[in-house]
Amino acid sequence: MGDAIRINTPVTSEQLKILKAGDSVLISGVIYTARDAAHKRLVQLMKEGKDLPVNLNGQIIYYVGPAPAKPGYAAGPAGPTTSGRMDPYTVPLLERGLKGMIGKGIRSAEVIEAMKKYGAVYFGAVGGAAALISRSIKKVEVVAFEDLGTEAIHRFYVEDFPAIVIIDSEGNNLYEIEPPKYRR
Amino acid sequence: MREIRAELIKETVKDLFMKANYFAGEDLVCKFKEAKKKEESPIGKSVLDQIIQNAEIAARERIALCQDTGMAVLFVELGQDVRIAGDDFNEAVNAGVREAYEQGYLRKSVVDDPLFDRKNTGDNTPAVVHLEIVKGDRIKFIAVPKGFGSENMSSIKMLTPAEGVKGVKDFVVGSVLKAGPNPCPPVVVGVGIGGTMEKAALLAKKALTRPLDRRHPDERYAQLESEILNLINSSGIGPGGLGGRTTALAVNIEYFPTHIAGLPVAVNISCHAYRHAQATI
Numbered sequence: 001m002g003d004a005i006r007i008n009t010p011v012t013s014e015q016l017k018i019l020k021a022g023d024s025v026l027i028s029g030v031i032y033t034a035r036d037a038a039h040k041r042l043v044q045l046m047k048e049g050k051d052l053p054v055n056l057n058g059q060i061i062y063y064v065g066p067a068p069a070k071p072g073y074a075a076g077p078a079g080p081t082t083s084g085r086m087d088p089y090t091v092p093l094l095e096r097g098l099k100g101m102i103g104k105g106i107r108s109a110e111v112i113e114a115m116k117k118y119g120a121v122y123f124g125a126v127g128g129a130a131a132l133i134s135r136s137i138k139k140v141e142v143v144a145f146e147d148l149g150t151e152a153i154h155r156f157y158v159e160d161f162p163a164i165v166i167i168d169s170e171g172n173n174l175y176e177i178e179p180p181k182y183r184r
Numbered sequence: 185m186r187e188i189r190a191e192l193i194k195e196t197v198k199d200l201f202m203k204a205n206y207f208a209g210e211d212l213v214c215k216f217k218e219a220k221k222k223e224e225s226p227i228g229k230s231v232l233d234q235i236i237q238n239a240e241i242a243a244r245e246r247i248a249l250c251q252d253t254g255m256a257v258l259f260v261e262l263g264q265d266v267r268i269a270g271d272d273f274n275e276a277v278n279a280g281v282r283e284a285y286e287q288g289y290l291r292k293s294v295v296d297d298p299l300f301d302r303k304n305t306g307d308n309t310p311a312v313v314h315l316e317i318v319k320g321d322r323i324k325f326i327a328v329p330k331g332f333g334s335e336n337m338s339s340i341k342m343l344t345p346a347e348g349v350k351g352v353k354d355f356v357v358g359s360v361l362k363a364g365p366n367p368c369p370p371v372v373v374g375v376g377i378g379g380t381m382e383k384a385a386l387l388a389k390k391a392l393t394r395p396l397d398r399r400h401p402d403e404r405y406a407q408l409e410s411e412i413l414n415l416i417n418s419s420g421i422g423p424g425g426l427g428g429r430t431t432a433l434a435v436n437i438e439y440f441p442t443h444i445a446g447l448p449v450a451v452n453i454s455c456h457a458y459r460h461a462q463a464t465i
Contacts, residue, residue, distance in 0.1 A: 022227070037302070067251045067291040076289060077248040082333050082366050104333075105366040105425070126231050126424055127333060127368035128457045130251040132238040149304050150291055162234070164227070164426070174227075175365055178427025182225055183420035 004162070010058030011099050013119025019165045021172035025123065026160040031060045031102065033154040035081055038145050039089035046092055053144030054153060057097035060123075064102075065150035066140070067130065075137035075156070077130030080104040083122070087111050094118045102163055106175055116171045123163040124174070136161040186263075186321035188465060190271035193323070196463050197280025197311075200327035201256055202288040204461035205248045208239040211396040212433075212458050219370060219423075219430040228428025232370075235423070235456055250457040253290035254329030256281040256311040259393060263320035274313070282307040293332070314386060326393050326462040334371065334455040337363035340385055343447040349408065352377060352449050357415045359451040360432065365425020368455035372396065373416070373435045376450040378442035388452035391436035393460050400437055409435045423456075433458070 005019065009029035019025065032054055034042065045052055063083050067076035083103030090101070091114045099120050104127040107115075115122060125133055139157040146152050166174045208216075216239070220232040242249040258277060271279070285292055285308035294309065295302040318324075339359045343351045356375055363371075376387025399406040413435045422428025433456070442448060 024230075065251060065291060065293070067248045067253060068289045070245075070247060070289045073247070076291075077242070077251045079251050081252070082336070084366065104368065106364060124424065124426070126234045126238075127365075128250040128455055129234045129238040131242040131245070131247050131249060132234055134247075135241070149306075150293070166426075174427075175425055178225065178227060179420035179422060179425070180427075181420065182228075182422055182427050182429055184418040 009060055011060065012058060013099065013169065016099060016119060016121045016169050019121055019168055021165050021168045021174045021177060023165045025163050025165060027060065027123070027163055028159050028161070031062045031156050031158055031161070032143070033062050033064050033066070033156060035063050035065050035151050036085055037148050037151040038153050039086050041145055043089045043092055046096070052096070056093060058099050060100035060102060061093070061098060062102040062156065066154065069140070073134070075134045075140050078134045078137060079128050079130030080125040083107060090114070094120055107167060112167060112171050112173070115167060115169060119169045121165060121169055122167040124166040125163050133162070185265055185267050187267050187269045188323060189269050190273065190276035192465055193268070193273065193276040194280040194283070196325055196465055197258065197277050197327065198284040200325055200461040200463055201281060201284035201290070201329060204327045204329050204459045205253045205288065205290055206246050207243050208249060208457070209395070209460070213239055215396050215433045219433065223423065223428050223430055225422055225426070225428030227426045228423040228430060231423035231426060232430065248290055249459065250331060250455070251291055252293065252331035252333060253285065254331045254459070255294055256308055257328040257330050257389065258311050258313045259326040259328065259390060260313060260315045261318045261324040262315060263322045264317050265321035266323055277311055277313055278309040281309050281311045322464050324462065324464045326460055328389070328393055328460045331455060331457065334367035334453040337367040338388070338450070338452045340381060340448070340450040342381065343449055345445070345447050347447060351447065352408070353412055353415065355449050356412050356435070356451050360416050360453065361419055361421070363453060364421060367453045368457070369421055369425055370423055370430045370433045370456050372433050372454040372458045373412070374452040374454065375435060375437040376452070377437060377439040377448070379440040379448060381448055383440055384448035384450040385452070387438040387440055388450035391438040392452055392454050392458070394436045396434045396458070405437050405439065409437050
């Protein structure tokens, strides 16, 4: 693995173009959390023509439901959840300017097509490495849907959040590229 | 008749769910290190390295290994010469789960109604309890917090007896390959064979409580475990699903007698956070 590429949020499609499937990245800045229930609500608001609680333009969403933080800690353990569950809601968010997603696991063909169309990147974090990842989260605020508890939309201020480019903005997919090399 | 206070049951359950969520077992950490040494993929090696570091941080700081601290699954072996005094048994178990998840800074992931309301119960109860009555005057608890990244990848199939060993192999390997990167590989594969549909599912889950360095005592099943493990690790899925030799750490099979007409097989997958803790009171 090569040296990690540092990126700062918010991002543009132009900036993301240099990232290729397999690149290690360290993300700094603000990222937003959202998982199943929050996605459902975001898409519902869009259907009703209402404003979203977060301006998604140039932003990255992290699919995570963090564990509570112990006293003295900025964040609780926070590893990625399975991204595929968000597939039915992702295309409209990409249309709204979402530029990146962090999760784990495979994405649907529709999502990958929309990522190519809108110049977005799908990052992977190591599933289950929740305690390790939480070290890069410096501050946490709840910004919307507080009633959803762990599924509320949180704003994470991160420094050097470790991720890997799984699907780049051209649609190259690490899950398709790497495993065949090790198949017997 | 030995009397066991409900309060002790509560405290034991509480302790076990905290312990299971903070500490990766020694057998598991050994497997991680062994896998990292053998792993040929540089990305796979780096994923294993992060998994090892993660387990060290969680244990040292007493924080959860994974943010998905699971639904609280509990296997209980209740001695028939035990009398439970004080609160009722189920209340005591759920009180233990409630306190573990509240006081242990563990995520509450349980919703009350699976289909319509999906409102979080706020304390990770109710627990899923599997009770077995055994001889003696003790109670044994095995806590298995189960995350749903891997639980969602589990499956069951009612094979015909004619499908035999090949049918079992194809189904188990197929289930793991289909799951791909989703259940957080390297995984541990629990397999239940026989009984009825629900018994096979329960055996598959129980298989996930066996230490990783222990093979099935019946040589034929032990052989099948190792064959299936090799087939899975030939897939190339690798750590994190990002390619490599380590897709599964172990395959644990449990069996039970079944009907002349059937061959039920269930696959319950655990992510690399292969968590369980046990105690006897």
